[in-house]
Amino acid sequence: MKEKGLLFICLLIISKAVFADMPGNVPRQDVTAKFINISSLGNYTLHVLDYKSDYILTHDTLYNIYASRGVPHNILVYAEHGKSQFTDTFFLSEFEQSDYEITFTGVQNNKLQYGLKSTALQGQNKTDEKGITKEVKNFWKTNEILIGVSLVALLGLIVFFIWRKKKPGKNNIDPIL
Amino acid sequence: MQMFQYLLFTILLELPVVILCYHKQWKTVLLINILLNFFTWPLLTLLYYNTHIPLLVLEGGVFITEAFGFKIFFGGNWSKALLVSFTANALSLLIGVYISGISLF
Structure with a gap:
């Protein structure tokens, strides 16, 4: 019984040391996604799916992807036309710790045409090793x-x-x- | 550290009023009033910037605390301590509000 207990404690310590089952469990900073030139999408409506919320962006927007302490916070971006035509989807995540700038140029064959520029955060609000x-x-x-x-x-x-x-x-x- | 300039202004405004009212023991007034302001002002600042308590309520607390201090250290009666504390704090508060343009409520 003692051996089992010892083994359990050892496993627990090892798991903790290697951050097992703790995806991104380090405090991170919020990042922003700047959507530019949305009007170039024409008849398509741009959607941002953030967890269960579906936002429609009609003009250039600076979107804040707030930082998560655990599972990375992702947003899905796609466009639709007349409830039946959907474009491909791309996702942006705060896990990368970069601000994004997405410049749309249009839609071709139901594929979003855009340029993506990411800028690593400057650490203006960087956390220390204790997450403060x-x-x-x-x-x-x-x-x-x-x-x-x-x-x-x-x-x-x-x-x-x-x-x-x-x-x-x-x-x-x-x-x- | 820049915020401590407001503490200095507060002391400079309140001190003459208190010394005038308790002029017979002005040296004690000098020491005690400075210590009282060093005690109340940081707490007022801390609460003002970290809570939603209105400034007027916080100033009410300061006024009572300082009146209590005046009564203990300078003697006299309660009404005098309250009146002196009220006058000094009202003066510094009104001038502070006028200069910084912050809301009383």
């Missing part, structure tokens, strides 16, 4: 300073109060200074 972003770090740094200053001042008031209590007849520092 720079923004969050700064936020806590400021708050810690504020709390620290406040506590030091409170301590000063308490010290003064105690000091005054121990000096009978002196209810303030004016006679001393």
